[in-house]
Amino acid sequence: MKNKPAYILKVSCPGKVGIVAAVGNFLADRGCFIKEFHQFDDLESGRFFSTIEFVFEGNQQPSVEQLKAAFEVTALRFDMEWEIHDANQPARVLIMVSKYDHCLRDLLYRRATGELNIEISAIVSNHEDLRYLAEREGLDYIHLPVTKETKPEQEAKLIEIVEQTGTELVVLARYMQVLSDTLCQQLAGRCINIHHSFLPGFKGAKPYYQAYERGVKLIGATAHYVTGDLDEGPIIEQMVERVDHAQDPQHLTQVGRDTEAQTLARAVKYHVRHRVFQNGLRTVVF
Structure with a gap:
């Protein structure tokens, strides 16, 4: 798993029930292994913040563009501001x-x-x-x-x-x-x-x-x-x-x-x- 491409998903959106589950299900459905998961709910501003670093356990590795296209549905559902990056790209x-x-x-x-x-x-x-x-x-x-x-x-x-x-x-x-x-x-x-x-x-x-x-x-x-x-x-x-x-x-x-x-x-x-x-x-x- 050390040599597999790693990705970082960065998310900010209004805090509500189901965000973590939705993101987790999105990654699990694609055979992703989560290496690091950080989250913070700011009760004052009502916003949710999270970064997730993950790798794919399967043999086929999607591109960043493919990941972005697939995640769009989840992002729209929660009104997310989000980015997906190649973790190894300088x-x-x-x-x-x-x-x-x-x-x-x-x-x-x-x-x-x-x-x-x-x-x-x-x-x-x-x-x-x-x-x-x-x-x-x-x-x-x-x-x-x-x-x-x-x-x-x-x-x-x-x-x-x-x-x-x-x-x-x-x-x-x-x-x-x-x-x-x-x-x-x-x-x-x-x-x-x-x-x-x-x-x-x-x-x-x-x-x-x-x-x-x-x-x-x-x-x-x-x-x-x-x-x-x-x-x-x-x-x-x-x-x-x-x-x-x-x-x-x-x-x-x-x-x-x-x-x-x-x-x-x-x-x-x-x-x-x-x-x-x-x-x-x-x-x-x-």
């Missing part, structure tokens, strides 16, 4: 960076070791500083310098790149530019940012220096979906690290870099494994 990810390299290096490492099942469609930056990292990995590095005057033009080019490369997820790996409301809407639900703070927290420039001046005992990072409200999008993952009075701003920055890289990697992993649902301003993460 997600096409575009990474955006500026001058900080720690998050990019971490994502490249986790991709190389197989921890992240992603295919990098391109690396886009408003600076040339990190081109050597992309070229070392044989990846396309696209320089889109941004000024107040050129921002609309460069964002239009970015969307063209996303479409032309078949990008499924855009990752802002310490990309130090604010995206316009228009671009945020175009990338809604498929753009993740790492914020160098445990939100809500110290915003603006040099957060670790602000933290030091306030004598904080915890610092952290927040990965969230990008929206038009700056740093206010639905939170996917957060981490904190304990610090003390003996650590100066430089040391806090070192700790912060590690926290940012880990937090972003976890958020990307959850997203590409189809385990994140947006639930209003919140998320459901399996």
Whole structure:
């Protein structure tokens, strides 16, 4: 069973009796073996969320398209928002960076070791500083310098790149530019940012220096979906690290870099494994 193709069914719909039974019967009728099943009923919003990873025990393996066509009847019955994915298919990810390299290096490492099942469609930056990292990995590095005057033009080019490369997820790996409301809407639900703070927290420039001046005992990072409200999008993952009075701003920055890289990697992993649902301003993460 280890070598058989695996699929992921992702479902969100109004909560009602019979959903789990209907999905289970659909899979059982087709000789499917369920490897993982996660569900959550949000009593406040009245919505049901679930991800199911499964394989076929029979010799004939249907395509994703065939599965989708067959599941349509069940989906309509329960008014489902749903997706079916090949669990082994790498997600096409575009990474955006500026001058900080720690998050990019971490994502490249986790991709190389197989921890992240992603295919990098391109690396886009408003600076040339990190081109050597992309070229070392044989990846396309696209320089889109941004000024107040050129921002609309460069964002239009970015969307063209996303479409032309078949990008499924855009990752802002310490990309130090604010995206316009228009671009945020175009990338809604498929753009993740790492914020160098445990939100809500110290915003603006040099957060670790602000933290030091306030004598904080915890610092952290927040990965969230990008929206038009700056740093206010639905939170996917957060981490904190304990610090003390003996650590100066430089040391806090070192700790912060590690926290940012880990937090972003976890958020990307959850997203590409189809385990994140947006639930209003919140998320459901399996």
